[in-house]
Amino acid sequence: MRFSANLGFLYTDLSLPDAVKAAKDGGFDAVECHFPYDTPPEDLQAALDKTGLQMLALNTWPGHRDAGDFGLAALPDRAEEARAEIGRAVDFAAATGITFIHVMAGLTDGGHAAEDQFRANLDHACDLASAHGMTVLIEPINTRDVPGYHLSGTDHAEEILTALDRPELKIMFDCYHMQIMQGDLAASIERLLPMIGHIQIAAAHDRGEPDTGEIDYAWLMSHLERLGFDGYVGAEYKPRKTTVEGLGWLNRFRG
Template sequence: MPRFSANLGFLWPDRPLLERIDAAGAAGFRAVELHWPQDVAPDAVRARCAAQGLRLLGINTPPGRTELGEFGLGALPGRESEFLDGFSVTLDWARRAGAGAIHVMAGVVPPGARDAARATLIDNLRRAAGMAPEMTLLLEGINQTDRPGYFYSTLEAKAGVLAETGAANVRILFDAYHVGLSEGDVLGRLERYLPLVGHVQIAAVPSRAEPDEGEVDYRHVFDTLDRLGYAGWVGCEYRPRAGTDPGLDWVRTLGVTL
């Protein structure tokens, strides 16, 4: 059975970060993952995770100017120095907090700039991978309904970038919700791409609620991960239908343990 991580970007959103860590531990999770926690001291996060017996998996690179529609800088031509500065700050925070992975956000790219954006992303990834050899750098596609214009939304596109980057510590983040909306056939694509996957995330398709409803039967997903020998974590990155704690009934419904 997979090991589950609480994504504290979405779970217990009504609480400060340190209290979300406490809630994850109390719920039975053994790992957490974060979005942009850099406004909280990394030493405090490390200490709170240790107190709860939680492993901190990873965080995201800065999204950029979200008020202007930005959602990552990795693939934005002309913003290379800003990306590397942001990555350096993220890396320092992750090291001090005890995280082992960083999701490198590619960003929203105009249609006519895709070739330049791809070259920019590959160059940025090569530099970032060299700066952080002990970290796993994750590439996540985002579906075009939730984030129109995001640089990639398919596994094939991410696999191509990964291959051209040529760094062993760059891996795919397989978010079953985004895969389900963008491409479908979540189980088939999981089997095909799992050798390139560094982390898995789950949520209902298409609602992004708890993973006990919708088009994907996560019992089959978990069975597939077990059969294929996946040894990593499964991040619970869903938006609770109501409160986070009542919504954890999905664990019993699907017959899993945290």
């Protein structure tokens, strides 16, 4: 099994290029991030070239974070801003070899207007991504941590993928979020595997290192291998102490 360090939560005391190097030193096989836009793409690319790691994924900019924004793509009154941020994400990804673009939906009332806007913006994102061989991801996020997030379950994500029928569009299956929302992770992953583009892990319920808590990740990693999953598993957890102190799980899960 190959593991990717999510630099949105890991090695956050370092600049993004230095965090890439730290992830390599820590034994990770790849990296991913949330919002790399303050880092010049050439600086990030230099760090990736030096370490030989690939940056797998980034998120679209969520909007005005200080005002509580958590994504823009499903907000009918901010369609122009959402599309500009999708374009910026694709451009940054193209400059750094990133293959996954997570389009963040945002907080909505769950109504038809929000859903229609989300699907229209995803279709647009797929148009842009297809020109670069990229994959657009949508991630169901639990409503305990993010009340009102437009996409909170895999059934909804599956409906969107089926309706849009775009090969560029896949599900980002975050085990932490889906344990909270629906459980039965092994069966869900097995059923949805053709629709899943990326998988992420963290302990439930505290979102710490994935070696404690409700989910037996050592077993789940073996299950993924039995299913033939050949992608990377993203370590998107919040270290309980420091990133380095909490890395004991990595070699155990890989073995």
